Amino acid sequence: MRLFFCFLLLLGCGAAAAQKINVLTSGTNTSIRGLSVVNDSVLWASGSRGMVAVSVNGGQSFAWKKVKGYEQRDFRDVEAFSASTAIIMAIAEPAVILKTTDGGNSWQKVFEVNTKGMFLDAMDFNGNFGVVIGDPLTNKPYLAATEDSGNHWHPVESEMKIDTGEAFFASSGTNIKLKIDTVERRYEYYAVSGGKFSNLLTNNNKYLLPLQQGEQSKGANSIALNPENNDMIVVGGDFTDDQDTTGNCVLISNGLSVHFSMPHTSPHGYRSCVTFLDKNTALACGTSGVDISTDGGKNWRLISTNSYHVCAKAKKGNSVFLAGKEGRISRLEVQD
Ligand SMILES: *[C@@H]1O[C@H](CO)[C@@H](O)[C@H](O)[C@H]1NC(C)=O
Numbered sequence: 001m002r003l004f005f006c007f008l009l010l011l012g013c014g015a016a017a018a019q020k021i022n023v024l025t026s027g028t029n030t031s032i033r034g035l036s037v038v039n040d041s042v043l044w045a046s047g048s049r050g051m052v053a054v055s056v057n058g059g060q061s062f063a064w065k066k067v068k069g070y071e072q073r074d075f076r077d078v079e080a081f082s083a084s085t086a087i088i089m090a091i092a093e094p095a096v097i098l099k100t101t102d103g104g105n106s107w108q109k110v111f112e113v114n115t116k117g118m119f120l121d122a123m124d125f126n127g128n129f130g131v132v133i134g135d136p137l138t139n140k141p142y143l144a145a146t147e148d149s150g151n152h153w154h155p156v157e158s159e160m161k162i163d164t165g166e167a168f169f170a171s172s173g174t175n176i177k178l179k180i181d182t183v184e185r186r187y188e189y190y191a192v193s194g195g196k197f198s199n200l201l202t203n204n205n206k207y208l209l210p211l212q213q214g215e216q217s218k219g220a221n222s223i224a225l226n227p228e229n230n231d232m233i234v235v236g237g238d239f240t241d242d243q244d245t246t247g248n249c250v251l252i253s254n255g256l257s258v259h260f261s262m263p264h265t266s267p268h269g270y271r272s273c274v275t276f277l278d279k280n281t282a283l284a285c286g287t288s289g290v291d292i293s294t295d296g297g298k299n300w301r302l303i304s305t306n307s308y309h310v311c312a313k314a315k316k317g318n319s320v321f322l323a324g325k326e327g328r329i330s331r332l333e334v335q336d
């Protein structure tokens with residue numbers, strides 16, 4: 001494997017930067033699915049067994065917190081605003097969102113829904129504006145929004161109906177993205193579903209995705225928005241067959257109309273998270289490994305066979321981190 005890799009480097013990849021993944025911490029008994037990187041020094045991660053990790057030195061060290069009163073809860077998503085302020089989302093029964101303003105030492109409940117069947121999947125923020133998406137209680141996605149960084153939430157009526165057996169994955173907190181049109185002063189969301197059907201859902205449209213679907217374990221897990229244009233990448237696949245490379249990624253151009261295309265070289269298996277690093281570069285990870293694309297998602301190169309659930313780039317800065325099972329948090333290093 002290693003020889004083969006060097007051979008490729010000599011042949012033509014030599015000019016391109018090489019990527020390496022450095023493990024920063026591992027061995028804490030939590031499965032991390034929430035990751036939010038404020039800047040090159042501050043990052044937060046959240047996971048199962050009530051665990052939250054925060055680093056204020058770019059991942060050199062982490063402070064692990066077990067959220068009091070929520071020791072058995074699974075925090076599938078986190079949104080961090082600074083070294084002191086963040087919110088975390090616990091999925092179900094009851095679905096709650098907690099907020100800290102003291103670096104994770106104490107948490108206040110800012111959202112709670114006790115309805116049976118309620119299951120939150122992901123949050124996304126754009127400045128102080130945020131949305132949370134949950135599985136359908138009727139025939140519509142559950143949506144709530146905040147305008148004050150998560151202090152108050154109000155339900156939003158979805159215009160899009162979804163089918164029986166169609167729902168959302170809570171695998172990396174990245175199946176919904178929020179765009180703010182500052183001129184029109186309105187917000188648009190892009191969410192992706194899976195299960196019986198896998199769709200791209202927007203405020204007032206729905207598009208069937210050309211991805212694996214039809215069963216509970218299949219469909220879209222994550223959507224990334226290109227930072228410089230309207231392109232998007234969606235990843236997913238079948239989490240019960242995580243080496244399968246069919247129907248696990250679709251490229252979306254969103255110009256006058258929405259257009260789908262498939263990659264030439266797909267990511268190397270089921271992927272639970274995708275994120276853009278710049279206009280052309282994107283990173284995708286899942287239980288069977290990590291891939292990078294330097295051509296907007298057309299071709300993906302496997303850079304690790306280690307399992308990661310979530311990856312994220314600093315909101316302000318260039319650092320890129322990945323996280324997953326057994327409390328593993330790593331950093332993507334680029335060597336020229
Ligand atoms: C880790 O957590 C799981 C799930 O709660 C538990 O079953 C297991 O015993 C824990 N392992 C250790 C080493 O604490």
Ligand SMILES: *[C@@H]1O[C@H](CO)[C@@H](O)[C@H](O)[C@H]1NC(C)=O
Nearest residue numbers: 038039040041042082083084
């Ligand atoms: C990151 O944000 C924190 C505020 O939470 C700030 O104190 C720190 O200086 C910032 N670091 C960098 C590298 O921007």
